[in-house]
Amino acid sequence: MSEAGIVALMQKTEEWITPELNTVFEKNISDDITVKAAMYSLFAGGKRLRPMMMRLTSGMLGLDSSIDPDVKYFAATLEMIHTYSLIHDDLPAMDNDDLRRGKPTCHKVYGEGIATLAGDLLLNSAMERLFSISEKNPGYIFAASAMASNAGLYGMIGGQSIDIASTEKNIPLEKLIELQEKKTGALIEASIVTPYYLSKQMTREQSASDETAIALRKLASHIGLAFQIRDDILDVISDSETLGKSTGKDERDSKATFVTLLGLEGAENRVEAEIASIKDILADFRNKGFDTTDYEILTDYLANRDR
Amino acid sequence: MSEAGIVALMQKTEEWITPELNTVFEKNISDDITVKAAMYSLFAGGKRLRPMMMRLTSGMLGLDSSIDPDVKYFAATLEMIHTYSLIHDDLPAMDNDDLRRGKPTCHKVYGEGIATLAGDLLLNSAMERLFSISEKNPGYIFAASAMASNAGLYGMIGGQSIDIASTEKNIPLEKLIELQEKKTGALIEASIVTPYYLSKQMTREQSASDETAIALRKLASHIGLAFQIRDDILDVISDSETLGKSTGKDERDSKATFVTLLGLEGAENRVEAEIASIKDILADFRNKGFDTTDYEILTDYLANRDR
Numbered sequence: 001m002s003e004a005g006i007v008a009l010m011q012k013t014e015e016w017i018t019p020e021l022n023t024v025f026e027k028n029i030s031d032d033i034t035v036k037a038a039m040y041s042l043f044a045g046g047k048r049l050r051p052m053m054m055r056l057t058s059g060m061l062g063l064d065s066s067i068d069p070d071v072k073y074f075a076a077t078l079e080m081i082h083t084y085s086l087i088h089d090d091l092p093a094m095d096n097d098d099l100r101r102g103k104p105t106c107h108k109v110y111g112e113g114i115a116t117l118a119g120d121l122l123l124n125s126a127m128e129r130l131f132s133i134s135e136k137n138p139g140y141i142f143a144a145s146a147m148a149s150n151a152g153l154y155g156m157i158g159g160q161s162i163d164i165a166s167t168e169k170n171i172p173l174e175k176l177i178e179l180q181e182k183k184t185g186a187l188i189e190a191s192i193v194t195p196y197y198l199s200k201q202m203t204r205e206q207s208a209s210d211e212t213a214i215a216l217r218k219l220a221s222h223i224g225l226a227f228q229i230r231d232d233i234l235d236v237i238s239d240s241e242t243l244g245k246s247t248g249k250d251e252r253d254s255k256a257t258f259v260t261l262l263g264l265e266g267a268e269n270r271v272e273a274e275i276a277s278i279k280d281i282l283a284d285f286r287n288k289g290f291d292t293t294d295y296e297i298l299t300d301y302l303a304n305r306d307r
Numbered sequence: 308m309s310e311a312g313i314v315a316l317m318q319k320t321e322e323w324i325t326p327e328l329n330t331v332f333e334k335n336i337s338d339d340i341t342v343k344a345a346m347y348s349l350f351a352g353g354k355r356l357r358p359m360m361m362r363l364t365s366g367m368l369g370l371d372s373s374i375d376p377d378v379k380y381f382a383a384t385l386e387m388i389h390t391y392s393l394i395h396d397d398l399p400a401m402d403n404d405d406l407r408r409g410k411p412t413c414h415k416v417y418g419e420g421i422a423t424l425a426g427d428l429l430l431n432s433a434m435e436r437l438f439s440i441s442e443k444n445p446g447y448i449f450a451a452s453a454m455a456s457n458a459g460l461y462g463m464i465g466g467q468s469i470d471i472a473s474t475e476k477n478i479p480l481e482k483l484i485e486l487q488e489k490k491t492g493a494l495i496e497a498s499i500v501t502p503y504y505l506s507k508q509m510t511r512e513q514s515a516s517d518e519t520a521i522a523l524r525k526l527a528s529h530i531g532l533a534f535q536i537r538d539d540i541l542d543v544i545s546d547s548e549t550l551g552k553s554t555g556k557d558e559r560d561s562k563a564t565f566v567t568l569l570g571l572e573g574a575e576n577r578v579e580a581e582i583a584s585i586k587d588i589l590a591d592f593r594n595k596g597f598d599t600t601d602y603e604i605l606t607d608y609l610a611n612r613d614r
Binding site for chain 2: 025029032033034035084088091092093094111112113114115116117119120121123124125127128130131132134135138141142144145148149151152153157158160161162164165203204
């Protein structure tokens with residue numbers, strides 16, 4: 001894997017998204033304790049993969065640079081939703097994690113009450129941003145609405161609900177795939193498809209039949225699974241220092257994972273199959289004249305990442 | 308106080324809003340454990356004061372009955388936001404309440420993890436509803452956006468954040484008023500003003516200068532304070548059986564309240580002053596030919612309620 005390629009993409013994404021993330025709360029309210037807690041988690045060393053994928057879609061499709069500020073605005077919003085979900089997931093009553101991205105989790109620093117409220121704040125503020133930009137540009141309502149749905153019962157929250165209810169280690173593979181497609185896949189879909197929705201000011205009806213939108217959602221589905229299966233593998237083979245979060249916790253929590261259901265080799269084979277599907281879809285885009293270089297760098301990273 | 312009047316208003320509101328609340332989650336997902344927990348709290352005996360106020364505004368202003376389904380839709384959405392805030396507030400890390408509206412709180416029945424997620428679900432689903440109706444009717448975007456703001460950092464969450472950070476019993480009265488205007492007042496404002504926004508398909512700019520909108524927001528501010536100060540009084544003088552929730556907890560939690568800051572008599576005087584302001588505003592509406600009968604019944608109830 002070309003380590004330099006993905007590092008450069010991450011660096012560019014960081015430079016691109018950080019100023020926007022710094023503006024999500026107004027300066028005059030920055031000493032509010034809940035805002036402090038939210039900002040702590042928002043800047044606790046995330047890899048910014050979702051903002052990166054938004055940039056990759058913009059780049060691949062050659063979207064007009066005039067919409068870049070709006071893509072960035074939605075990217076920061078999605079990162080807020082992602083961050084709230086991590087804060088709540090890490091709570092003692094949920095996954096009970098002390099360490100996230102190599103740093104103490106929000107509730108370890110600010111206490112459970114403020115961490116709960118900081119999660120609520122990030123979610124609510126993300127939605128306020130989506131309404132605010134839709135007020136200014138009604139052509140973005142569907143993109144905003146779709147992002148909210150991806151975060152909800154038929155997306156991330158629904159996946160988390162299946163997860164919390166699945167106490168057995170031997171749920172069927174299809175159930176685990178459904179769980180992960182919702183829990184992590186839905187926000188990845190939002191990141192990959194949103195720039196395209198914005199560029200077309202797309203409606204719900206158009207999005208259902210538009211070929212490019214359909215291809216992007218398929219791409220997202222395979223990227224989500226490759227990402228999650230690799231995550232499950234790393235939980236077994238990596239150590240917490242490299243990973244920046246607790247390892248072996250799937251085992252500890254008696255959670256069904258792609259490794260417990262398929263074995264280590266089976267899971268590795270499944271990652272390879274997902275990577276092959278990603279490459280097929282990218283080849284289609286390339287044949288249509290789109291530049292898939294950066295998405296290929298991401299694909300190599302997904303296949304081989306060690307953290 | 309005419310007990311019969313307020314009971315009739317509550318009954319009519321209950322009949323009006325219950326069918327709508329029954330549809331907020333689709334039937335095919337009703338065995339999801341997080342949906343069950345959310346529905347448990349949504350139907351745990353709330354007084355539906357916010358939906359009632361939406362009906363009262365529609366009635367007072369004589370809004371066209373064709374928008375009634377949309378008012379109801381927003382009313383159920385607001386009730387979801389209110390319910391999520393109660394679920395999270397009741398958590399052990401926040402107010403640690405076992406009893407709410409005379410029933411065990413969500414986390415006592417479903418556990419803290421699912422209760423946290425059920426709160427997230429209600430908030431996210433409420434926002435999805437607001438986006439969904441805005442997709443169909445872009446004229447509602449501002450009303451939706453304003454409701455989301457009322458729930459956020461400059462509204463309910465901001466008030467809760469001040470509350471959680473205020474550990475001293477002697478915060479200044481103005482700070483307590485700010486806290487309560489945000490924590491409980493903001494959603495009351497949303498309930499009182501939203502039907503009018505909907506009827507006019509109002510924009511943000513229009514809402515800032517429209518006289519009726521300004522009068523409704525003032526009415527909401529006084530109703531919110533009358534409601535909250537009476538709440539603080541009841542926490543001291545009532546018992547948990549009558550109230551359906553723990554009493555004496557402000558004292559236990561060393562919380563500043565209108566009673567700790569003003570004394571019992573001072574707090575009662577302040578309620579009377581708020582009630583007088585409400586009556587002045589209602590008189591203005593009456594002078595303009597609007598029917599304020601039902602809002603007056605609510606005002607009497609706010610002044611004298613014992614639960």
